[in-house]
Amino acid sequence: xxxxxxxxxxxxxxxxxxxxxxxxxxxxxxxxxxxxxxxxxxxxxxxxxxxxxxxxxxxxxxxxxxxxxxxxxxxxxxxxxxxxxxxxxxxxxxxxxxxxxxxxxx
Amino acid sequence: xxxxxxxxxxxxxxxxxxxxxxxxxxxxxxxxxxxxxxxxxxxxxxxxxxxxxxxxxxxxxxxxxxxxxxxxxxxxxxxxxxxxxxxxxxxxxxxxxxxxxxxxxxxxxxxxxxxxxxxxxxxxxxxxxxxxxxxxxxxxxxxxxxxxxxxxxxxxxxxxxxxxxxxxxxxxxxxxxxxxxxxxxxxxxxxxxxxxxxxxxxxxxxxxxxxxxxxxxxxxxxxxxxxxxxxxxxxxxxxxxxxx
Numbered sequence: 001x002x003x004x005x006x007x008x009x010x011x012x013x014x015x016x017x018x019x020x021x022x023x024x025x026x027x028x029x030x031x032x033x034x035x036x037x038x039x040x041x042x043x044x045x046x047x048x049x050x051x052x053x054x055x056x057x058x059x060x061x062x063x064x065x066x067x068x069x070x071x072x073x074x075x076x077x078x079x080x081x082x083x084x085x086x087x088x089x090x091x092x093x094x095x096x097x098x099x100x101x102x103x104x105x106x
Numbered sequence: 107x108x109x110x111x112x113x114x115x116x117x118x119x120x121x122x123x124x125x126x127x128x129x130x131x132x133x134x135x136x137x138x139x140x141x142x143x144x145x146x147x148x149x150x151x152x153x154x155x156x157x158x159x160x161x162x163x164x165x166x167x168x169x170x171x172x173x174x175x176x177x178x179x180x181x182x183x184x185x186x187x188x189x190x191x192x193x194x195x196x197x198x199x200x201x202x203x204x205x206x207x208x209x210x211x212x213x214x215x216x217x218x219x220x221x222x223x224x225x226x227x228x229x230x231x232x233x234x235x236x237x238x239x240x241x242x243x244x245x246x247x248x249x250x251x252x253x254x255x256x257x258x259x260x261x262x263x264x265x266x267x268x269x270x271x272x273x274x275x276x277x278x279x280x281x282x283x284x285x286x287x288x289x290x291x292x293x294x295x296x297x298x299x300x301x302x303x304x305x306x307x308x309x310x311x312x313x314x315x316x317x318x319x320x321x322x323x324x325x326x327x328x329x330x331x332x333x334x335x336x337x338x339x340x341x342x343x344x345x346x347x348x349x350x
Binding site: 002004005006007008009010011012013015016017018019020021022023024025026027028029032035037038039040042043044045046047048049050051052053054055056057058062063064065071074075078079082083086087088089091092094095096097098099100101103 | 130131134152156159160163164165166169170173177182183186187188190191194195196197198199200201202203204205206208209210211213216217219220221223225228229232233236275276277278279280282283284285286287288289290291292293298301302303304305306307308309310313314317321322325326327329330331333334337
């Protein structure tokens with residue numbers, strides 16, 4: 001192992017671990033004000049949506065809006081399936097299958 | 107709640123089984139992205155052992171891709187580490203949210219748990235915690251099963267990933283499909299739908315306007331704050347009793 005690469009990896013590890021670790025230690029050890037609990041309650045829905053929409057609607061470098069990728073169009077039936085069945089396994093399998101089919105044709 | 111002994115083998119075995127059952131979509135996605143990362147990192151000059159070690163010590167997909175690209179372009183220690191830090195700052199929000207479900211967990215367990223917080227493990231664990239019947243052991247199992255998959259598939263990609271056709275079986279869509287379904291689980295009322303729509307639109311706008319991945323942190327922060335404001339203003343209070 002080359003020492004410069006090792007040093008970079010260790011540095012990356014440290015700065016990645018801190019934001020993962022500090023909030024857990026700071027927040028899990030004290031009573032939280034109700035507004036903060038309410039705020040944190042919105043975070044999962046917000047993060048998931050903020051992850052998905054750019055992933056299906058934007059592409060390229062620099063990023064731009066791109067509406068003709070299979071990612072976007074496959075998401076409509078996938079979302080519909082998820083809403084109807086509430087099945088995680090089913091949604092993942094259906095989504096992958098549709099995406100695979102779509103990339104054969106698009 | 108499961109009694110908190112920590113050494114009970116039977117309890118652990120069940121928790122690991124449940125964790126593996128919950129983690130499989132994450133693992134599918136990690137195999138696809140991990141193989142791709144291995145191939146790219148190899149091309150950028152990393153050796154397979156270094157790829158595995160990076161996946162073990164850093165364990166954060168997008169920052170690893172960026173680091174490989176930067177190293178390939180000749181960047182050194184400080185720019186790579188600083189970029190990694192800014193790319194992975196978004197985990198602050200996820201760890202903060204998870205802390206609600208890990209109250210008063212022993213420090214050493216919290217320290218191990220923190221290592222495995224990723225976009226994907228957060229999404230799975232947060233959903234399960236909310237549904238109930240989920241403990242820190244199960245959550246830890248999800249983190250580590252996903253982590254093992256990541257380390258193994260990135261290393262494998264570094265060794266022989268160029269022989270695997272990209273886009274096989276729609277694997278590239280596995281994580282998006284998982285996020286879509288987990289998002290559906292989070293939509294427990296009108297206000298959550300509004301917050302999600304706002305976060306998604308903001309994220310698209312910020313993603314197009316600015317490079318990097320600050321859009322996740324910024325859009326979620328703003329949308330959650332707007333949700334809080336809405337709840338206060340409009341008396342959305344009545345919707346508060348969801349399963350929580």
